[in-house]
Amino acid sequence: MTTPAPAVTPAAAPRISVRNLTVGYGSYVLMRDVSFDVALDDVFLIMGGSGCGKSTLLRVLMGLKEPQAGQIFYGETDFWACTPRERRQLMQRTGVLFQGGALWSSMTLAENVGLPLQQYTRLSPADIREQASLKLALAGLAGFEDYYPSEISGGMRKRAGLARALALDPEILFLDEPSAGLDPVSSRLLDDLILELRDALGTTFVIVSHELASIFTVASNSIFLDARTRRVTAAGDPSLLVRDPHTEEQARLFLTRGAPAPSAASAAETTRNTV
Amino acid sequence: METSPQVSIRQRGDQLTVSVGGVWKMGAPLPSQAQEALAAVRTGGIRGGLLRCEALSAWDSSLLVFLVQLIRAAQERGMDMRRELPHGLERLVQLAFAVPAKQGASRTVRQQGLVAALGASVLALPGKLEGFTAFVGDVALAVLRFLTGRSQMRRQDLLAAMYECGVLSLPIISLTSLLFGLILAFVGAVQLTQFGAQIYVAGLVGIGMLRVMGAVMVGVVMSGRVGASFAALIGTMQVNEEVDALSTLGISPIDFLVLPRMLALTLMVPVLTLYADLMGILGGFLVGVVMLDLSALEYLNATVRMVSFSHGIIGLSYAVVFGVIIALSGCYQGICCGRSAQAVGKATTTAVVHGIVGIIVATAIITILCNVLKV
Numbered sequence: 001m002t003t004p005a006p007a008v009t010p011a012a013a014p015r016i017s018v019r020n021l022t023v024g025y026g027s028y029v030l031m032r033d034v035s036f037d038v039a040l041d042d043v044f045l046i047m048g049g050s051g052c053g054k055s056t057l058l059r060v061l062m063g064l065k066e067p068q069a070g071q072i073f074y075g076e077t078d079f080w081a082c083t084p085r086e087r088r089q090l091m092q093r094t095g096v097l098f099q100g101g102a103l104w105s106s107m108t109l110a111e112n113v114g115l116p117l118q119q120y121t122r123l124s125p126a127d128i129r130e131q132a133s134l135k136l137a138l139a140g141l142a143g144f145e146d147y148y149p150s151e152i153s154g155g156m157r158k159r160a161g162l163a164r165a166l167a168l169d170p171e172i173l174f175l176d177e178p179s180a181g182l183d184p185v186s187s188r189l190l191d192d193l194i195l196e197l198r199d200a201l202g203t204t205f206v207i208v209s210h211e212l213a214s215i216f217t218v219a220s221n222s223i224f225l226d227a228r229t230r231r232v233t234a235a236g237d238p239s240l241l242v243r244d245p246h247t248e249e250q251a252r253l254f255l256t257r258g259a260p261a262p263s264a265a266s267a268a269e270t271t272r273n274t275v
Numbered sequence: 276m277e278t279s280p281q282v283s284i285r286q287r288g289d290q291l292t293v294s295v296g297g298v299w300k301m302g303a304p305l306p307s308q309a310q311e312a313l314a315a316v317r318t319g320g321i322r323g324g325l326l327r328c329e330a331l332s333a334w335d336s337s338l339l340v341f342l343v344q345l346i347r348a349a350q351e352r353g354m355d356m357r358r359e360l361p362h363g364l365e366r367l368v369q370l371a372f373a374v375p376a377k378q379g380a381s382r383t384v385r386q387q388g389l390v391a392a393l394g395a396s397v398l399a400l401p402g403k404l405e406g407f408t409a410f411v412g413d414v415a416l417a418v419l420r421f422l423t424g425r426s427q428m429r430r431q432d433l434l435a436a437m438y439e440c441g442v443l444s445l446p447i448i449s450l451t452s453l454l455f456g457l458i459l460a461f462v463g464a465v466q467l468t469q470f471g472a473q474i475y476v477a478g479l480v481g482i483g484m485l486r487v488m489g490a491v492m493v494g495v496v497m498s499g500r501v502g503a504s505f506a507a508l509i510g511t512m513q514v515n516e517e518v519d520a521l522s523t524l525g526i527s528p529i530d531f532l533v534l535p536r537m538l539a540l541t542l543m544v545p546v547l548t549l550y551a552d553l554m555g556i557l558g559g560f561l562v563g564v565v566m567l568d569l570s571a572l573e574y575l576n577a578t579v580r581m582v583s584f585s586h587g588i589i590g591l592s593y594a595v596v597f598g599v600i601i602a603l604s605g606c607y608q609g610i611c612c613g614r615s616a617q618a619v620g621k622a623t624t625t626a627v628v629h630g631i632v633g634i635i636v637a638t639a640i641i642t643i644l645c646n647v648l649k650v
Contacts, residue, residue, distance in 0.1 A: 062523050088525035096523040102516035116524050119427060164520075174523075 013075065015040050015172060015204045016061070021070035023053055023060050029068070030056055031230050036223050043198060043205040043218045045238060047254060048225035054208045055099075055176060057225070061206060062174045063091050074172075092120055094172045095165030099180065101157035103149035109136060109160050110145035116167040131167070139163040140189065155182050162190075166197070173197075175207045179214045191217045212257065216242075224251035280338070282308040283329070284315065291315055291324040293345065296331045299338035309341055316348045324349065327359040334364070343371050410607050414537060417529045421538070427530040436539035440501050444547060447500065452484070452492050452551035456558025459483055464567055473567040477574050478581030480559030485586040487593060489552040491638055493544055494597035498630035502605035505536050506626035509609025510619040518610070528610065537602040544598035545591045552590065589645060596637050604629040 014037035021034040030053035038044045048054050059065040061072060063079065072079040074090055082090065103112050113132035117123055123131065133145055139159040149157055158181065165173055175194075179187040191214050197203050209215055215222070215238050222241070224234040226248070234241055234251035241247045242255040253259075281297035282305070293312045315321060326342065342360075346368065349356040358365060387395070420426045463479040509532055512518050518528050556578060563574040608626040612618050 059519075064519055064522055088527075091523055091525040094523065096520065098516045098520060100515060102520040104512075104517050104520070105515070115526075118429070119524070119526055168524075 014038055014073075015042070015075070016206070017071075017073040018061075019071045019073070021057075021060065021072065022068040023056055023065075024068050029230060031225060034070070034223070034225075034232055036232065036235060038204060038206060039221070040202065040204060041198060042221050043194060043207065045215055045219040045222035046206065046208045046225065047210075047215065047222055047238070047251075049227050049250070049254065052225045052227035053230075054225060058174055058176055058206070058208050062094060062096050063087055092116075092168060093170055094174060095168065095170035097158070097161045097165045097173070097175045097178055099176045100154075101149070101161035103157055103160055103164065105149050108146050108148055109141065109152075109163070112149070112160065113164045113167050116164070120168060132163075135163040135166050136160065138166065138193070155186055158182065159186075159190075162193075169201060170203065172204045172206065175205065175209075177208055177210065179209065179211045184213075187211065187214060188217075190214075194218050212255065215255075224248070224254065226250050279303055280305055280309070281329075282306050282312055282341075284308055284312050286315065286321070289320065289322040291321045292327065293324065294327050294329040295338060295341070296329040298332055299334040299341075301335055301337045303337070305337075305341065313345060313348060316345060316352065316354065319352060321354060323355040323357070325357045325359065328361060328364070331361070338364070339367055339371070342368055346372070406611060407607060410610065411603065413529045414533055414603065414606075417527070417534045418537075420530065421534060426534060427526055428534045429531070432531070432535040433538055436535045437543055439504075440497065440536075440539045441543040441546060444497065444500060444543075445550070447496055448493060448547050448551050449554055451496055452489060452554040453558045455488065455492050456480055456484060456555030456560075457562055458558075459488065459555070460559040460562035461566075464562060468567070473563070473569060474573065474577050475581075476559060476563055476567060477569075477577035481556055481578040481582040482586055484552045484555035484559075485582060485590045487590060487638065487642065489555055490544075490548045490590050490593035490597060491634065492555075493547045493551050493594065494601065494634040495631055497540070497544060497547070497597075498601045498604075498634060499627055501540065502601040502626045502630040503623045505602070505605030506608040506612070506622045507619055509533075509606060510612030510622040513609065513612045514614050514616070514619060533602075533606040533610065536606055537599070540598040540602040541595060542598070544601070545594040548590060548594035549587075552587070585650060589641075589650065593638065593641055596641065597634050600633040600637060601630045604633060 016038040018034060018036050021031070022029060023031045023034070034057065036044075046054050046057060056065065060067045066080060071081070074093075077086075077090065079087065079090060103109070104115070107115065110129060110132040113135050114128040117128045117131055121128075129145075133142070136142060136145060139162050141156060141159055141163060144152060144156070144160070149160065152160070158178070162175075162178070165175075178190055178194075182190060194205055194207075195218060198205060205218070207218070219238045221236065222238050223232045224241075225231075226233040228250070233248040236244075238255060241251060247255075278298050280299045280303055281295065283294045283296075285292040285294075291312075316324070326345065342364075346356055346358075358368070360368065417426065421428060460476050460480050463476045464473060467473055467475050467479075509518070512532070518532070521528050521531055560571070560574055560578075563569040564571055605626045608622040608629070612622040
């Protein structure tokens with residue numbers, strides 16, 4: 001890694017620790033030696049160019065795919081060393097928003113949000129309905145309880161997916177490209193919602209995203225995956241990374257939309273100004 | 276003004292000048308000079324060249340393709356090809372060469388011999404068998420969880436699946452098994468009337484339907500109707516990441532999606548078989564009474580006399596096995612479906628084919644078993 005670890009180290013144990021993770025399919029390795037920590041109050045961004053393995057890394061983190069090597073700790077627990085049942089219990093404490101929402105098409109929005117509650121709580125059907133309405137309202141979908149996923153727009157489906165991910169008040173929320181396909185205003189509202197949820201409920205976010213505006217607004221920590229070297233080449237707060245002259249070239253290009261490198265003098269100038 | 280693509284070539288010593296002009300529209304035949312220019316560059320003897328435009332009035336990517344071919348041929352021979360092109364054209368040519376082709380990215384189709392193909396498919400078998408065995412094991416564990424009351428299956432899903440498999444299949448089962456009983460009676464009658472033994476049509480149809488044909492009929496129809504829909508439904512859920520969404524919530528897709536369908540089919544196929552048996556006997560009855568001049572009472576009495584309870588039980592045991600086979604092949608294809616529309620289509624077809632082949636093989640095995648056990 002070319003950048004030092006973030007200056008502020010969290011006092012509490014990290015929510016997620018990833019150690020020397022190797023991810024791939026069969027003999028094909030997508031990413032090797034990935035290590036990072038996600039603190040309790042982090043909004044953690046996974047960045048990288050297309051095809052570098054961001055989504056696959058996210059699938060490994062949320063327990064859909066086994067890593068080829070390395071460990072993932074949720075708190076103190078080594079996730080992939082657990083029995084399948086323990087893993088399922090751990091997964092109940094996480095929520096996932098998939099790229100396309102992935103709502104169950106045979107159920108209404110209220111049933112979609114209510115299913116996790118029905119499975120894991122002893123709430124009465126009326127209470128479940130109440131909870132589902134609340135979560136849908138948080139995502140800006142009040143009044144759409146009885147719509148089927150095919151009857152609403154793509155952006156609404158995404159928000160409904162977020163409402164479902166929030167159903168069990170998870171400790172960790174995984175979002176796969178949350179703002180892709182949203183208009184700028186909705187995207188902004190989603191960013192605000194993420195920050196509010198983190199502050200109010202203490203939810204930790206792990207987000208895969210390309211939207212620079214959103215990255216700079218919400219991220220408190222990040223890693224950059226490089227498709228060429230198949231390693232993490234930059235880590236830290238993106239708004240610091242973009243100003244740091246030592247940031248690795250590909251990561252800097254990503255964060256500046258391919259703007260030419262600042263000359264050494266002007267980079268030093270920027271650093272002086274920011275320090 | 277020219278309305279067709281123009282190419283002119285001028286060679287002076289080892290220097291080649293290619294001028295393009297006229298109107299370049301896709302689909303318009305290229306002048307013979309275009310091929311000559313390419314040939315001149317490829318055959319060598321030329322060190323350098325110039326590409327220029329002369330009275331070029333309109334162009335599209337057909338011109339671009341020609342220029343890129345020419346430049347690539349020149350590059351391959353290490354020639355220096357200067358360009359004097361309009362700005363827009365020059366930019367596009369530069370873009371075409373901006374990102375070098377990725378090494379190893381282009382696919383070459385490998386021709387595989389018959390023996391190699393056979394070997395590859397045999398070598399792939401253990402992996403496939405392992406996957407299917409693991410799936411059957413998962414389903415068995417799910418059934419065990421259901422029996423001990425720890426299943427994550429929702430009762431409403433089971434009822435919905437039973438409704439879909441059972442009630443909604445009644446019309447098609449009625450039609451097919453009534454006609455099947457008719458056909459069975461007709462075929463039998465042709466032979467039996469020669470001996471004046473028309474009354475045995477009752478036994479032929481009754482025993483035939485109850486013992487095996489009713490179950491096989493229902494099995495084949497359900498495989499096409501329900502097995503295919505299970506594969507398509509679960510396969511599409513796989514494409515939309517809906518199955519992943521279940522998994523990430525800690526809900527087992529086997530419990531939630533496969534188990535209700537499996538139980539529903541295992542319960543409903545025997546029930547439908549009983550119904551199909553009755554419809555088949557009704558078909559035989561119609562032939563007997565209308566065509567063979569048997570009296571209704573005579574036909575029914577003969578049926579009751581010749582058919583025994585054990586035939587029905589054997590037929591039901593076929594039906595239970597068929598239900599399991601259809602559910603397993605349909606759900607398995609759905610669960611291991613790839614993530615594209617094409618994969619869903621393939622899963623659906625495979626589910627039906629495997630279901631029907633499985634039914635026929637199982638019929639053979641059970642029939643031989645019954646023979647050995649003398650039941």
